[in-house]
Amino acid sequence: MAILLTETGELTVASTDGLWLSAADAERATGWTLKAEGMCRDALCVPLPAAALRDGRVDLAAFWRTLDNVALSDDAGEIWVLGAGADARNQALAGLVAPDFTLPDLDGVPHCLSDLRGKKVFLATWASW
C-alpha cells in the first residue's frame, strides 16, 4: 500500500517494491494511461523507460521523473508526493492565467477560484504564525 499526495489530493493505491502500480492505479493517480506507445494523456504520449514497465505494472516514480516532475517519499517508501517540476510551474504562470485552485472555508465547504470569473479578485495570503 502507498499513499499518494498529488496535485488534486490524496489517494491510496496498492503498490509493490517502491511505487510500482497497476496501469489502472497509475492512471487514477496521474491521468496518464498506459498504451503501446508509452504513457498517454490527451493527444500526448511519452515513451516509458523499459526499466519502468514490468508485467503490466508501471514504476510511477520513474515515469513521473521522466516528465521532469518531482517524486519523493517518506523513509519507508509508503507516502509519496508527486509534485510538479519547475518547468511545469513556470509554464503555468507564463501565460498569466491565474492558476486555479479549490480550497475549503472554515466549514469545509470547497471554493474554486475560477467560479469568480467576471469579477476582479484580490487574492491575499495571511497566517497566524
Added chain:
Amino acid sequence: MWQALYDELKTKDFMIVAVAEESRGADHARPWIEQAKADYWCLIDTDHRLAELYGMVNVPQSVWIDAAGRIVRPPETAGSTDHFRRMDLATRTLTPEDQAARAAARAAYLDAVKQWVLTGAHALEPDAANRKLPRVTPEIARAHAHFRLGVWLRRHGRDAEADRQLAEASRLHPDSWNMWRQAADLVAVGNAGGPEFWQRVRALGDRPYYPPPDLPGFPR
C-alpha cells in the same frame, strides 16, 4: 483585515479571497477569521498550495486577478512594511514615526487596490507582469514536495521525520519565509516569531523582509 475595503467595493464586481497558509488546520485559523467578521472568501490552505502555485514566499502577499482570470499583478507584499525590524524587542513597540509610516504605507496600498477596482489603475501590461513573475527553480519545486510531505507526516504524528522533510524544504528554498516559519510554528506555537526568527531577519542585512510593491507611496 480587508473587510472595510470589501464593504466599499463589493458592489463593483469585486471579490477578496483571503487564504490562510495554515498547516495546523482550520480550527487554528478560526479565531482570527471569526473576529474579522469577513463576508469575503476566507479559505484554509494547510498544504500551502497557493504558495506553490503562485510562487509566494511570505505573508501577507497578494495577487491581483482581472475579471478574465488573468494575473495583472504577480505576488507582492500586501501592505506590510519593514518597520517592524526596528521594533524595541523589550517593549515590542515601534516609534510613533515608524507607526505612522507603517500606517501610511498600508493606506497607500489599500488605496491602490481601490483605484484598480474602480478605474483599472495599477494593472500591469502582460510584459511587465511577466517580468515580475517569480521564477521557480528545480530546487524550489523539490522544496514544495518536501514541505507537503513534512506537513503530512506532522499531521500523522511522525514529528521527527516530518521535521527533517521541512528542514530540507527550507534548505532548498531559503527565501521562503512561509516554509521556515510554518515549520517553526508546527514545532511550537510562537516559535515562528522567536529568537531564531529575529536572527534570520537580522541576517537579511540590507535586503528587505517585505519588498515594497512598485506602487505610489512606496520607496523605489
